[in-house]
Amino acid sequence: MTVSPHLPLPSGEGRGEGGHALTQPSPEGRGLAPPLPPDTLLSARGLSLRFGPITALDAVDADLWPGEVLAIVGESGSGKTTLLNVLSGRLRPDAGTVSYRDPAGDLHDLHQMPAPALRALHRSDWGFVHQNPRDSLRMRVSAGGNVGERLMAAGSRHYGSIRAAAIDWLQQVEIEPSRIDDMPSTFSGGMLQRLQIARTLVTHPRLVFMDEPTGGLDVSVQARLLDLIRTLVARLGIAVVLVTHDIAAARLLAGRIMVMQGGRVVEQGLTDQVLDDPQHPYTQLLVSSVLQA
Amino acid sequence: MAYVAVKGGERAIAAAHAWLASARRGEPSVPLLQPAQIEQQLGRAVDRVMGEGSLYDRELAALAIQQAQGDLIEAAFLLRAYRTTLPRFLHTEPVETAEMLVLRRISAIFKDLPGGQVLGPTYDYTHRLLDFGQEETPPPPHEAPAEPAPVPPVFGILGREDLVEPDPPRTEEAPGDLTREPLAFPAARDVRLQALARGDEGFLLAMGYSTQRGWGGTHPFVGELRVGEAEVVVTPPELGFPISIGDLVLTECQMVNQFGGSKQAPPQFTRGYGLCFGHAERRAMGMSLVDRAMRAEELGEAVGAPAQNVEFVLYHSDNVEATGFVEHLKLPHYVDFQSELETVRRMRRDAQAAQQQEAAE
């Protein structure tokens, strides 16, 4: 697992003794937004969003480096899913910007991109793994067709190659290649999720957003899936933004972690440091509530 | 038998038309039906054909019904085709239905109200017993009162307490017109209402019914149903001021629906609206139910039922389009079918060959 370089700290309140950053600076203490580091894949500054009277996001910053896994954790209502949707361009914030760095190294303001460009991005360089695989898979198309779709959307026109790529990817996600022509309706929940992953990774995206990828699965199935994700992500050097309420999953997969509560980031830093030595009361609560295996 | 290329399509069609004319006429000893009889005594059929034909002309509608041998969708089609040839001169001013010369006005939400519950000529309370003595004594003609009393609209009462959503604000924009422009989505309410006003009565009835049975829809009440003569006013550019050019008989239905309110808005009643030519209550009521269902998204309600699916409703409401496409299946399709035949034969050959090969191995 790649270890990310040292994080620049927001100006304002000081840091605690443990060495990792504390809460977001108070509105009074907030000065200029921290500058964008030169080599991040994705950077967000000052993201705010309200749904009527509810504050979903409150001045959230985030950075993601190539090849690293960033977990965003919190209970439901914390704003983590909203943050994921804003970072991936699916939801527009009331304030703040999300900057994406393309393979050529140029920065783009994500929410200013024209719709065709954003859709093209989602089909190639980016991926999105939904909590419910049925939201992404075509249930009346064979497994092979599902895996091959992004290739065909990107212009691939050789049936044999598409099929070979599908077989290869089914193997990589530990689905029997003989099931390539089967309909997803014959697959178990865990298999559907692995099929969704294959379908998403087939175009070698550099960045994948994952929304509770193990939600709704049996505990044993979850463990196998997490292991698979960890292996694939490490081997392919994919950057991942992972939203989960499962602390154990975050610890297994993520190098860095952001803890959210009420739309704000209350604590962030290296996963092991935050989880072993939580500073914020909410983080302490989260960590202590995880059942020890 | 030697095969000769089939000819004689022209003669076959001419013969078919002749037979049709004879079938339409029926027994020569039975008196020929006059359009005036249809117009007077089959008035509800005339009203339906005017509505679905999108043309208010009782004599033409009666003629169409006779020419179509009583097939009302065929008659509506005749009117629509005729309508295409008519030039468009003007738009009217919005019709003031509140000032209608009321034949019938009822409200289900108040026991009594200013203007009263005017039953009018309705089937509602008849007993559906076939009457075998219809030809014997003609009924006495109805005497209309000399001074018709005003019939103020129900929504004036509800509106005073701000209980019901107000009329949408009037704009200067011309309303959309499906007879000139193709349907495009998202479809605004003016275009949706136009599509419903000329939609198939059976379809509107079924869709409205579905909302009552749980497929979308909140509990509806008939706020007001009125039938009567409404004045048509136009402002010709040559004159520059409005003039009345006559009356139309219209049916108007306003449904009142519950609305729980949202974080932004306090609870209020919402409305569904229906308006059509002639005396056509079933159509106006179905229309208002479907109108309300199609507003689900606008009102922040969950959208899932067929009647709430705007694309589904608007694309399938026009019976002239529908019957054309359904009945076109009678046209020769033997060329496309031939392609399918060859494909199926080939697939079966391939499958058999594969089976034989497997058996051999």
Place this chain on the structure above:
Amino acid sequence: MNAGYNFAYLDEQTKRMIRRAILKGVAIPGHQVPFGSREMPLPYGWGTGGIQVTASVLGPDDVLKVIDQGADDTTNAVSIRRFFGRTAGVRTTTRTQEATIIQTRHRIPEAKLREDQIIVYQVPQPEPMVRLEPSRAETKRMHALAEYGLMHVKLYEDITRYGHFATSYDYPVMVNGRYLMAPSPIPAFDNPKLHRMPALQLFGAGREKRIYAVPPYTDVRSLDFEDHAFQPRRAPHACALCGSRSSYLDEVVTDDRGTRMFVCSDTDYCAERVAEGQKEAAE
């Protein structure tokens, strides 16, 4: 000609509106242009789109041929030809070579068309992806963004399931390298004729209210895979009347024991070949 109706039934303003839509279609080959389709005296689904297009481009000096299933004498072709006879009084013909405008349902004539000809196709369903995605709002977006992956997925599934493409008519094509188009329910066999055709090709869908066009000499390619090429297919027989082994054939059942014969679907083409054959025999 029936007095009381404008030439070719439609008023001039309506024709102008339709021609504007046609011009847009010609300017953007394969793109569906919405138009204010009018109710016609023939039912929707029976060629009103083709009729409106023909009515808008027809002039008094034109020579009109109308075919259905490739034949001039099928009932609907007769009906449409009579309609124009009554409302326009133009010369009509069954000879493809003589026609300046050919309105067709479900076939392209076998004879190669010329630059001075217009072929008008009757289209029941203008949207090539309708069976995969019924929502018009969504397919409109897909066309705008050239997102045709779904169509290729369908072809992939066909190869997987059957070993070849399952669509035998109305086979989707890519026009000018940009728009996915439904060529109308012509047999896949006819698709190659669309490619770089010297004649102007106009497509009218009356009920669905769309017009589209393929200008002369435009690239039109049937969708396929590099390793599974599109192959036009016909019944593997010769025409029992004229002997052609290259024209599209109709299968005709001749008795109640299932005896069948195959004859050209293009009746004009067949009749010409038979006439030439007799002439040769006589010489």
